[in-house]
Amino acid sequence: MDFIELCQSRFSARSYTPQQVEREKLEYILEAARLAPSAVNFQPWSFLVIREEEGRSKVQECYHRDWFKSAPCYIIVCADHSQSWKRKIDGKDFADVDASIAIEHLCLAATSLGLGTCWVCNFDPEKLRTNFDIPANLEPIAILPVGYPITDPSEKQTNRSRKPITDIVRWEKF
Numbered sequence: 001m002d003f004i005e006l007c008q009s010r011f012s013a014r015s016y017t018p019q020q021v022e023r024e025k026l027e028y029i030l031e032a033a034r035l036a037p038s039a040v041n042f043q044p045w046s047f048l049v050i051r052e053e054e055g056r057s058k059v060q061e062c063y064h065r066d067w068f069k070s071a072p073c074y075i076i077v078c079a080d081h082s083q084s085w086k087r088k089i090d091g092k093d094f095a096d097v098d099a100s101i102a103i104e105h106l107c108l109a110a111t112s113l114g115l116g117t118c119w120v121c122n123f124d125p126e127k128l129r130t131n132f133d134i135p136a137n138l139e140p141i142a143i144l145p146v147g148y149p150i151t152d153p154s155e156k157q158t159n160r161s162r163k164p165i166t167d168i169v170r171w172e173k174f
C-alpha cells in the first residue's frame with residue numbers, strides 16, 4: 001500500500017468487534033507515535049493505554065456514545081505543557097500541535113495493521129482528568145478508541161468528502 005492509499009484507507013471507525021488488540025500491535029503503533037516529529041524535538045506527550053474493564057468504564061464516562069463503548073482499547077493522548085516548546089516571539093505553546101502529530105501517526109500505523117481508530121476530542125476533560133488522576137501539566141488532547149473495525153461501507157462514506165485541492169492550495173500567493 002503506498003502512502004496515499006494508506007491515507008485513503010484510514011477512516012473514523014465507529015463500531016468495533018469485541019476482539020482485543022494484541023499487545024505487539026499496540027506496541028507497533030505506539031512506536032510510530034514515539035517517532036513523530038515535535039517542536040525542538042521536545043516530545044511533549046504521554047500515552048495512557050486502557051484495556052481493562054475498570055479503565056474502559058472510566059473512559060466511557062467521559063464520552064457518551066453507544067458506538068464508543070464497543071472499543072476494546074483506548075489510548076488517551078496527553079500533551080505535556082511543562083515540556084513543550086513555546087515560541088519566543090508570542091509565547092505560542094506547541095504542545096497540542098506536537099501531540100496531534102503523534103496522534104495521527106497512531107491512526108495511520110493502526111490502519112496499516114488493519115485496525116480502526118477514531119479521533120475523539122469531544123469528551124469531558126475534567127472528568128477524564130479526575131478519573132485517571134491526570135497530572136496538572138498534562139492536557140488530554142484526544143481519546144483514541146482502537147480495535148478491529150466493523151466496516152459498514154455506507155457508514156464509512158458518511159461525511160468523508162474532502163474539499164477540492166483547488167480550494168485549499170495556493171501556489172506562490174494567496
Ligand SMILES: Cc1cc2nc3c(=O)[nH]c(=O)nc-3n(C[C@H](O)[C@H](O)[C@H](O)COP(=O)(O)O)c2cc1C
Nearest residue numbers: 010011012013014118119120121122123156159160
Ligand atoms: C481534532 C479532531 C477531533 C475529532 N473529534 C471527534 C469526536 O469527538 N467524535 C467523533 O465521533 N469524531 C471525531 N473526529 C472525527 C472526525 O469527525 C472525522 O475525522 C471527519 O469527519 C472525517 O472523517 P474520516 O476520519 O472518516 O475521514 C475528530 C477528528 C479530529 C481530527
